[in-house]
Amino acid sequence: MSEAVRKARFKNTVIEYDLFRAILSDDIYIEEPIEEKNAEEKGRQPENEVQDEEPHTRNVPLYAELLDIEIDEDVSIHELYLVNNTDPSVTETHLVIIHGYMAALGYFVKNVEPLLKSQPGLRLHVIDLPGFGNSSRPTFPKEFLTEPKTKAEKIKQIVDIENWFIDKLECWRKKRGIKKFKLVGHSMGAYLSCCYLMKYNKASDKVVDEFIAVSPMGTESSYNSLLNNKKHQKNYHGDEIDPFREIVDFDEEDVVTDELRSLWESLGQPKFPKNYILEKIWKYNKSPFQILQNFGPFYSKILSYWSYKRFRNLKTNEDEASNSSLDLILKLHSYSYSIFNQYQGSGEIAITKFINHEILARLPLCDRGLVEYLNETLVKSLWVYGDKDWMNQKGGLYIHDKLKEINPEISDFKIIEDAGHHIYLDNPESFNKTCIDFFHLCA
Template sequence: MIARRWISSSFPRLESVQSSQTQSYLNTILSKISKKDTTKIDVASKGSVPSSKDSSTPTAPVYKRSTHPTSVPLNKLFSSNFPYSVTDSVNDYSYRENPLAFQHDLLSLLPFYPEPDMATGRSSKVFKVMLEDGVEDGNFINEFCIYPEGKSEADPPSSMNHLIMVHGYGGGLGFFLKNFDEISLKSDNWCIHAIDLLGYGCSSRPPFELEEETLDHVEDWFHNSYQTWLRKRGLDQVPREQILVMAHSMGAYLMTTYGIRKDPKFCEKLLMISPGAVIKHRVEVNVPTYFAKLWERNISPFVLVRKAGPLGSKVVSLWSSRRFAKLPEEEALRLHKYAYGIFQSPGSGEYMLNYLLAPGADARHPLVDRGMDKLRCNFLWCYGKEDWMDIQGGQECSEIIRKSGYNSEVMEIEDSGHHVYLDNISAFNELMIKEMGKFDKVEQK
């Protein structure tokens, strides 16, 4: 009852909603969720994040790969299960203003965080990289950095090779949890930088305000902050032959356009993992009416999580119970909490979606038409065998890149969909280690 009263009192304040029909869609979803569990709500006292072992686990017995974002009809959504309990959901809600606590809890599963791994010498650190000089409370990029044995932030960046890992739309660096350990263990003298793009993950969440609503201004919002992060971390002074960038989905799109518009030689090689907005859809995608209306009004899926209030973590469990289902119980639970932590944070970078993609995730400004021939780096385009991204996009772009004198290959990974790094963890990690092994070894300094 408490949850239902909260919904009815707060939902009418939904930002950006001009249509009563749109509001009705979301209100129906939230009401349905609250009826699934009438457990008495007992808000936990604030403090450190409670032990994951004390909470129920939002896992499901059957693992389902990711599907196209328009493939879920409303009636199927209403009949879905939201396995996380209301009690645990409210428990998570009490820590909503500190997503870094969920990130810390998640990364603590790694053998080298927060303390160094004495067996391998690896260490790691979370950085808050301020984007404005001399401003303590300004915008910042959240970074998780892994150092190889014998190295730390005190060493010159040029003494190591560098892997930069960039998440996709709505994601965060924590989603690479299952890749950090093996990649850093088997790659010699590599410094790994996993970052949250501005307005995503645990980075700052400024209002998505543009001087002009143009493609250049939308991309500059991300490109400029990324460029500043490179400078603040000294990576702009590292020879490009020592830099490998791996980017997923919309992150891959943003990294490629960064190269086209800002610095064609920004890395030696760019690994495009299930890249988005590469070509137009070759086959028409059936987009449900309600989904198209929400999309055109730039109402992201995360609005529902935020407006669910104490039920937000329960809402997220509809997705996380499938996405993390094949992982060990404790990892799945902490990833669920982390996902909730970043999904419910203030809306910011997510509002770029409607500028770059039309309803149905069709590219408004396909990469293939953006000037791929301007890039001066090598490429690898990697798709899941059952990816809803079109592999032909990588093939068409590769033809352009090869004509300009650089190497570009396309490959598929078996038993995986859009989230290759989670769908087939071992194959993805093996691929990353192989690609890092192609770089010349940097002499220790």
């Protein structure tokens, strides 16, 4: 890692620390990041190394720290790790939270404390996806940005891109020594969580038994699906050595039946604004991050406006005094600018391959064996949307209904009031209670 990158990463970690220190109660001790060059003289390890001694073995009831877990020499996963050690005798419970697109772990500022305090023994892992937030930004493979010629090649490319993320998540899990965990994924994070489950969470060796999909991306079938032929609807992360080998007729023309058209009409699609510029961005595999960064100084003003609109209703834990709330909003703006203003194109580029400019998936979750997988493994799932969500709740409801037809005990569906797409920010009280109730967390 170059000195410039090292300094930039440390600066971003300090901004993140300031954000959480501002919102967390004083009874939660959070480890202050230490710059690597000063770590030795201060008698502490660098902030990006995991401590040899696990935090929960210290005499601290509620503890938090920011970690960078090295996956290999080029990739690390950034994590906010929180420990509830109020009763050291209880069994540990691990809960992993994964953010969505144009987001990062810092946006869960209003959720981590209520979840942490809900149950003694809880180990809460809020992580940044590879190429997002303060995780490292490995070069996105150039072969993923080509336009494959055949349908089989297009499907394989998308599956390979999914693997680019979820293989790193599995490596992170093993590095952290987590054997069992509960999982929450939001939007693109929920989509990738489903892919992770279908590849790594086997019935014979189950690490996740409960999963919350929060306003998940890519649920509904549509004209954009590459899987509109039932012969191609399968789990491409399954156990087959080569799931493409047996299919020799990928490129036969799909027959769009009246039944299929009726399904598309009933499911609808996300209510995302149609935009010519956005359509061109997708065509040339550019992410909104890259476009905004070309605005120069005006980019900060755009982000300031977005920050104010996004976070204006947030309140601090202490009270609703305008000064403290304003300070929190400013810290969230500073944090947003620090994570979005990283010029190395990386994981965010994948969005143009997963979905089109109308937020319709090329490999929809409902068309790829997810229902059958969740039933086979008995993973309990909860599908959550906001009542003002622009994401299409009918897609998640369709998956939920299919699961209920097979097994009424393994799926639930919920609409949270007074919330848009970012439910955990818009209505944190209801979101936190929903998670606590579903996972049966209790003090």
